[in-house]
Amino acid sequence: MSEYLPDPRLAQSALPLYDPVKAADFPQTVLRYRNDRAAASVGLNALSDEAWLNHFGRFQPLPGNQAEPLALRYHGHQFRHYNPDLGDGRGFLFAQLRDDKGRLLDLGTKGSGQTPWSRGGDGRLTLKGGVREVLATAMLEALGVPTSKSFSLIETGEALHRGDEPSPTRSAVLTRLSHSHLRFGTFERLAWLNDADTMRGLCDFIIANYHPTAQDIPGLFDAVVCANARLSARWMAAGFVHGVLNTDNMSMTGESFDYGPYRFLPWYQTGFTAAYFDHAGLYAYGRQPDTVLWNLGQLGRSLTLISDSEPLVAAFNTCPERYDSEFALAICARLNIVPLADNQPLLKSLFPLLGSLAYDGSFEGLFYDWFGGKLSASRAMAGPRAEHYTGDLFEAFRAALDAYDTADPSKLDHPRFAEPDPETLLIDEIEAIWADIAQSDDWSAFHAKLAAIEIYRQALNLQAE
Structure with missing residues (x-):
């Protein structure tokens, strides 16, 4: 287990980039998700659930860390229109600390209350928004994308009104672990x-x-x-x-x-x-x-x-x-093949083939079926998508793929590759998970999906960081 190493560098820098703020006082704090793998990387996985709620639901400072949260100041182009009226309107930098590789990381929030930059907003996050972000970060990490990690999700007991989803809806506060919240x-x-x-x-x-x-x-x-x-x-x-x-x-x-x-x-x-x-x-x-x-x-x-x-x-x-x-390089990693000096023939054959496979799950399905390149040919051609692997577009892809060696054949020994289908996170899946939570407070599909994504991450082993 990594040692907890607080290092609030930005708060100690005296750079005028933030405003000290206070977290909202929520009516309740119900722990819905804690990322113990991420917590272990920064020495916080031994926290009891009660201590976790105190730090990430009530935002009591972590030992030796920032005395108060900091709402960061920034502007930005939104849909290419400049907006000088931005900044952390519903989040803040809660803490900075070192991970098990010595890197400086942030613990930042979303839905933690109003700040000077809230622009009339309530500073809150819908529970559905929190659920969606937890799922997104897990799936992106599994697929090798550098991403923040959803660290904690706590339901906060408020009824929120939003114009783009049925209201009132449930509220939450999310804490994310990331390398930096300093933006363009x-x-x-x-x-x-x-x-x-x-x-x-x-x-x-x-x-x-x-x-x-x-x-x-x-x-x-x-x-x-x-x-x-x-x-x-x-x-x-x-x-x-x-x-x-x-x-x-x-x-x-x-x-x-x-x-x-x-x-x-x-x-x-x-x-x-x-x-x-x-x-x-x-x-x-x-x-x-x-x-x-x-x-x-x-x-x-x-x-x-x-x-x-x-x-x-x-x-x-x-x-x-x-x-x-x-x-x-990313495409070769997704196919578990060793890149060549010239990868254009593969790319030029891959995307016409993908474009011809217009059915749900076909994007991830192709990468899953052919993970390992030519070593996975028998697996792919015996799988549920084999009927689509025919014709000139497919033959061009196969011919290009045959020029590559498998990068790590041992990955194919993972039992996940004995399953017929890839792990996906399509919108209908997310909506079904949310429906169970919204209608009956049933979190089993949410936790089952995260467990399945974690197995997929281990099987692919794409090294997002």
Whole structure:
């Protein structure tokens, strides 16, 4: 078990990036989920349920950590329109601590009450929103995507009214474990304020704590470009649609976080959108890499306050090539095959085939069936999707796949691969899990799904971090 090592670096930095706040006083605290695997990585898994509720439902400070929660200040582009009226409106930074690898991590919240940045909102989170985020982070981690980890979900006993779901609805507070809550929008705010001194201090802070190999500000930007090219490639390989890729939802550490109307693709569709309000399809599945690039451009523009633009532009211009490289690596990882010097024949055959398989579960199904490459041919052709593996598109894919060696044949010995179907997290599954909770307070399907995703994570062993 890792030792608990508090390290509240941001609170000790004196950078004007936050406002001290108080957590809401909830009518009740009912523990619905605690992530003991994540807790073990930061030395908190030995907490009793009562202590857990005190810290993550009532937000009593952790020993040696921040004396009070901090609501972070930031701006951002929302659907490419600049909004200077943002900031942590229903969350805060609760603590910072080291994990078992020595990395600085945040414990941040969602639904913990009003702050100076609540903009008239109630500062709360629906229980359904919390359930959805717990499921999203578990599935993304299983599929090898760098993501925050849902650390705790506690039901809080309030009736909330929302315009986009039946109301009143139940409330919750979520705590997430992540590398950093410092966002692109944190820099956009400082550029908007023309606060060069704070921006320099923030760059020094991020280099020291998250990107120590960066030598200067262009080097920091280069590291962030690289991390977010990798993130967007992993989203695409996982068939994940974030839904709201605003600059305030992009992290300086290249980690996915803050899940609203996300979706996993039922089948391959480049125009698939997750948010019902994304009428123009700006954040559609196939547009996510370009959106990340656009968001990186806003970060680079902000950094021109304290840096020459030429090296920033040079780093920015590497993003498409880095994305292409990371995407090829991500696809090979998802298929458990050793990348070649040229992976284009495989990619050019894979996606036409995926596009022809227009049935629920076919995106994840193909990667599951052919996990291990040609070593899985007999398993795939004896499975429930074998009837779809025929014709010219499939034969082109098989021919390309046959050029690859299996990366780790021992993974195929995991008993999970004896099962006929992959693990998925499609919208109908999420709605069915929520219906059991909403209608009869039955959490069995929720916990069963998390257990199944954990087995899938262990079987795939894709190393999200």
